[in-house]
Amino acid sequence: MAGIFNNVLGYIQKYKYNKRFFRKSLVMILIMASIPGLIIGLSIYWIATNNVEKELQGLHQNQISNRAANIDDQLAFLEMTVSHWAFDSKFDEKLKTINFAYNYDTVQDMYRTLLSLESAHPFLQKVELFLDKPRPLVFSTERYTFLSNQSDIGNYESLLQHDKSMFWMLRKPQGTGKQGLAIINKIPGDSTEPFGALIATLNQDNLLKVLKTLTPYDEGVTMLFNEKDEWNLSSSGAGGSELDLALKEAYAKHQMELGEAAVKDAKPESFLFDYNKISYSVSYGHFNRLGQKWVYISAAPLSSITAPVIAISKWILVISVSGLLFALLLSWFVSRRIYHPVQRLMTLLSGEKNDEVKDEFAMIEKHWQHMSKESETMRHKLEEQMPLLREGFFLQLAQGYLISLQESDMKERMKRYGWETEDRQFVALVFQLTGFANLEGRFSQGDESLVTFAASNIIDELIRSQYEQAEIINFHNFSIGVLLSFPLSHPSTWLEDDLEQVCQEIIRAINRILKMQVTISVSKWVHNVKQIPHLFEEVKQALVYRDLLDENQIIKTEQLSKLNVYKETGYPFTLDKEIINAIRNGQESGAIDLIAQFMKELAANGSTEFMLQQGMLQLLGSIRYASLQSGMNPVQLFGSVNLFEQLAQIKEPEEMLKWFQHKVIGVFVQEMISRQDYHFKQIIEQVIVHLREQYMTPLSLESCADLFGTSPYTLSRAFKQITGINFIDFLTNIRISNAKSLLIETDMKINEVADAIGYQHSYFNRLFKKYEGITPSQFRELNRTE
Numbered sequence: 001m002a003g004i005f006n007n008v009l010g011y012i013q014k015y016k017y018n019k020r021f022f023r024k025s026l027v028m029i030l031i032m033a034s035i036p037g038l039i040i041g042l043s044i045y046w047i048a049t050n051n052v053e054k055e056l057q058g059l060h061q062n063q064i065s066n067r068a069a070n071i072d073d074q075l076a077f078l079e080m081t082v083s084h085w086a087f088d089s090k091f092d093e094k095l096k097t098i099n100f101a102y103n104y105d106t107v108q109d110m111y112r113t114l115l116s117l118e119s120a121h122p123f124l125q126k127v128e129l130f131l132d133k134p135r136p137l138v139f140s141t142e143r144y145t146f147l148s149n150q151s152d153i154g155n156y157e158s159l160l161q162h163d164k165s166m167f168w169m170l171r172k173p174q175g176t177g178k179q180g181l182a183i184i185n186k187i188p189g190d191s192t193e194p195f196g197a198l199i200a201t202l203n204q205d206n207l208l209k210v211l212k213t214l215t216p217y218d219e220g221v222t223m224l225f226n227e228k229d230e231w232n233l234s235s236s237g238a239g240g241s242e243l244d245l246a247l248k249e250a251y252a253k254h255q256m257e258l259g260e261a262a263v264k265d266a267k268p269e270s271f272l273f274d275y276n277k278i279s280y281s282v283s284y285g286h287f288n289r290l291g292q293k294w295v296y297i298s299a300a301p302l303s304s305i306t307a308p309v310i311a312i313s314k315w316i317l318v319i320s321v322s323g324l325l326f327a328l329l330l331s332w333f334v335s336r337r338i339y340h341p342v343q344r345l346m347t348l349l350s351g352e353k354n355d356e357v358k359d360e361f362a363m364i365e366k367h368w369q370h371m372s373k374e375s376e377t378m379r380h381k382l383e384e385q386m387p388l389l390r391e392g393f394f395l396q397l398a399q400g401y402l403i404s405l406q407e408s409d410m411k412e413r414m415k416r417y418g419w420e421t422e423d424r425q426f427v428a429l430v431f432q433l434t435g436f437a438n439l440e441g442r443f444s445q446g447d448e449s450l451v452t453f454a455a456s457n458i459i460d461e462l463i464r465s466q467y468e469q470a471e472i473i474n475f476h477n478f479s480i481g482v483l484l485s486f487p488l489s490h491p492s493t494w495l496e497d498d499l500e501q502v503c504q505e506i507i508r509a510i511n512r513i514l515k516m517q518v519t520i521s522v523s524k525w526v527h528n529v530k531q532i533p534h535l536f537e538e539v540k541q542a543l544v545y546r547d548l549l550d551e552n553q554i555i556k557t558e559q560l561s562k563l564n565v566y567k568e569t570g571y572p573f574t575l576d577k578e579i580i581n582a583i584r585n586g587q588e589s590g591a592i593d594l595i596a597q598f599m600k601e602l603a604a605n606g607s608t609e610f611m612l613q614q615g616m617l618q619l620l621g622s623i624r625y626a627s628l629q630s631g632m633n634p635v636q637l638f639g640s641v642n643l644f645e646q647l648a649q650i651k652e653p654e655e656m657l658k659w660f661q662h663k664v665i666g667v668f669v670q671e672m673i674s675r676q677d678y679h680f681k682q683i684i685e686q687v688i689v690h691l692r693e694q695y696m697t698p699l700s701l702e703s704c705a706d707l708f709g710t711s712p713y714t715l716s717r718a719f720k721q722i723t724g725i726n727f728i729d730f731l732t733n734i735r736i737s738n739a740k741s742l743l744i745e746t747d748m749k750i751n752e753v754a755d756a757i758g759y760q761h762s763y764f765n766r767l768f769k770k771y772e773g774i775t776p777s778q779f780r781e782l783n784r785t786e
Contacts (some may be wrong), residue, residue: 061270064283064298067213071296072287074210078121079290082200083166085117086189093188096195100144103499107144117143117200123210125180125203129187130156131196159184159197167290168226171201180204181233183290208235211296220280220300223247227293246275247297251284273299311591381536390417394471398428398481400533410529419469419485421529422566427499428523428535431459431506432543434652435516435551436478449476451514456480458509479543479653481536488527499556507552517551519543524558543651544613571615572601579619580626585714588669592661593620599653613648616656620647623664632671680718683708687719688730694760695734701727735759736771743780750776 085091090113098109110129118127118141129139135145136156147153164468166185182201186194194445207224212235214222221243234244250273258269270283280299287294346363393413395412396402402410402675411421433455452474459480460472473481499522521539526532542557575598582591620643643663650656687704704727705715719727735757742753753776754764768776 024341039513043512061281061283064214064270065285068285068287068296068298071210071214074123075287075289078123078200079166081120082183082198085198086165086187088113091129091196091198091282093187093191095131095187099134100137110139110144111141114139117198121208123202124200125206126201128201129196129201130159130199132157132160133195156197159199160186160194162186165189165194168292171199179240180207181207204233208233214283214296214298215300220298221247222299223295223297225295228746229297235757239529243275243299247273247282249297250282251295251297255781264518286641386417389595390471391473393473394473394483396655397532398473398483398536400537403530403533405530407528407530414529419471421485423488423524424469424485425488425490425527426529426532426535427484427486427525428532428539429484429503429545430521430536430539431455431480431482431510432519432521432651433480433510433514433516433544434519436652436655448478451516452476452478452480455510455514455516458513459506462502462506462509466498479540481539483532503554511552519546519553519555521555521557571618572598575601576619576622580622583623583626583665584712586717588661588665591665591669592657594623595660596657599657611651612653612656616660617644617647620660620664623668627668632668680710680714681722683710683715684722687715688723691731691734695731695738696756699731730766732771736768739764739768739776740772740779743776744783 038347090110098106107202114127114129118124126140131137131139136153136188138145138147138156147156166183168177168181168183172179180201181204182199185198185200187196187198188194194500207433211222211224211233215235221241222235223235223244224234225248226618234241250271254269254271269285270281273280273282278301280301282297284295284297297741316615358698393402394417397410402413405413414421436451456472456474459482463470463472463482463484467484467486469485471483473483475481503520503522507520510516510518521542523535523539526535538557545555546553575594579591579594579598582594598619599612599616602612624643646663647656647659650659687708690704690707701716703711705712708715710718716727719730723730725733739753739757742748742756746753748756750765751761754761757764759767765775768774772779774782
């Protein structure tokens with residue numbers, strides 16, 4: 001003992017007392033602990049001891065009431081949770097028509113839903129779903145089972161016959177073999193003819209643990225049962241005990257003594273009960289659960305309640321005297337404990353070596369001022385970033401990424417960015433720029449974002465000069481969105497008057513500065529923030545109805561129904577076939593010219609952008625079909641990209657034509673040429689053999705093409721590509737070569753030689769002189785002389 005005391009004393013002596021706050025706190029605690037301690041101890045012993053037992057019993061009763069109220073709240077929350085499940089969209093009328101044997105995704109979703117429901121409350125042990133239609137089955141978190149046993153079907157269908165849509169009962173869940181308290185809720189919750197039920201079985205162990213809190217001592221017992229005594233839960237076990245039966249009898253007797261009025265009042269009551277020479281303090285109360293009255297009884301031995309009083313009475317004087325003797329030591333330890341947070345703060349601020357600091361709070365004040373400056377700096381940085389944050393928020397709002405938020409949440413976020421949202425109405429506009437392909441070198445490919453940014457600045461300047469609450473949204477694809485907000489009192493005729501004037505001014509400014517055309521889509525009024533994403537979706541869709549013959553347009557979504565946006569336009573079927581034939585013949589430039597003519601005919605009768613896109617998509621489908629007919633795989637030919645999706649994103653006719661040239665026609669023609677090379681090489685070899693054998697007969701490009709089953713154009717192009725010279729020159733070379741042989745080796749006359757190679761005499765002389773530079777006669781004389 002002496003060794004321990006010396007160690008503690010040495011530890012105290014080593015501690016440094018140069019800290020101002022520590023010295024002050026130590027002195028104050030010494031004063032507070034020394035003199036009042038003895039006075040308080042004597043007062044507790046002589047005055048408070050007589051009242052402690054009564055207070056402890058009252059405290060016990062209040063504790064029981066509070067814990068019973070907590071259990072009641074948990075059961076009420078469980079009932080509310082289960083009642084909400086029945087109104088979930090997953091448990092609506094669609095379940096009657098679902099074939100679970102084939103709808104794997106629905107089954108998996110139901111497993112996840114039941115697993116989520118099962119973990120919604122700690123009281124729940126197992127959640128089952130019974131469906132009577134189309135075929136009786138039971139869903140659990142592990143599996144689903146179709147019921148075939150009539151006894152099982154009858155048990156489950158009896159739940160649907162109950163007069164209440166939600167009720168408690170004691171039942172045995174499928175597959176457990178153990179009865180438990182369960183709450184049943186019919187589904188759908190709003191149906192007068194339910195076809196199923198959610199069965200939530202309670203975890204008996206967890207419920208008993210909570211019930212045991214009604215007896216906050218190691219001894220005693222707690223029971224819970226309904227007024228009809230259909231089931232009984234007891235902390236003493238499933239079978240109960242003799243004490244349980246005795247308590248029930250005592251409870252019934254006490255109810256009779258209180259009378260009917262007190263019973264109907266259903267307030268928690270308590271009474272003393274003797275059993276086996278032990279006095280119990282019995283508390284009971286009632287829970288009203290879905291029209292049933294549940295009774296809880298808590299019995300604790302009085303000795304357990306008053307035991308602390310007896311011990312305290314004996315030790316009060318000892319503790320008081322001991323407290324006085326150890327006041328100095330305890331004061332030091334308490335002061336050390338009080339100072340510990342300050343010491344930790346000092347260590348964080350100045351590091352491990354803080355012995356030089358004499359005034360702790362001066363040091364804290366210094367660091368506090370430094371942190372205030374840092375906070376101010378961060379606040380300024382946040383203010384600088386606020387425009388970017390606001391721009392990002394409204395871009396997400398317009399694109400529908402915030403649609404999952406509630407109306408109040410959206411309004412709260414808009415308020416953070418300086419927007420008034422109460423009693424306001426909103427209108428959305430989208431500005432679509434066109435004509436980028438006709439700028440003729442002013443902007444290059446890849447400057448789309450730059451052009452859109454310049455247009456958004458023009459719109460921002462003109463809009464903000466007219467309206468107080470407006471937000472410009474740059475979509476970076478030649479389109480700019482504008483969100484305007486006005487009070488509810490704003491006149492509805494504003495859309496036709498003031499806004500149209502502003503739009504015309506913006507159109508003129510963009511035409512003058514950027515040399516591009518503008519199509520403006522204007523939405524209707526809405527009063528809810530949550531409808532703003534739908535407004536932008538509507539105005540974007542309305543842009544496809546712009547007239548291709550008009551350069552600048554203003555489209556109002558409310559007037560689309562009055563316009564003939566779906567007027568009939570003729571599809572150029574003849575040009576469609578000509579384009580396919582040109583592609584198959586390898587005429588790339590001709591196919592492009594035909595596509596340009598195809599687009600002009602589509603737009604000739606005031607066709608809209610939507611109708612043009614539909615026509616071009618149809619043409620793309622025809623080309624893909626032609627590739628299939630030619631034995632080509634479109635996926636291998638055009639790659640894994642979605643050509644239809646790419647084409648649908650193009651707005652301008654000129655860009656569509658360029659896209660067809662580079663992405664479709666050029667690829668198709670090149671593949672046709674590469675596939676035809678080998679085939680034509682064989683044909684050309686056969687043609688050359690034919691020319692060498694039949695050069696003396698009348699031959700022409702057309703006759704050879706007919707003979708070998710191809711067109712003159714295709715044969716001429718392939719002959720030139722493979723041999724390096726055209727068809728006529730090759731045939732002429734063969735005939736001239738044979739003529740030279742006949743002139744040298746035979747004595748045939750010149751006209752006979754001409755006839756032998758298939759030429760007339762006069763034409764042969766001119767042609768021979770053209771190729772050899774001398775006449776046939778001169779050639780014969782020259783070669784014979786040599």
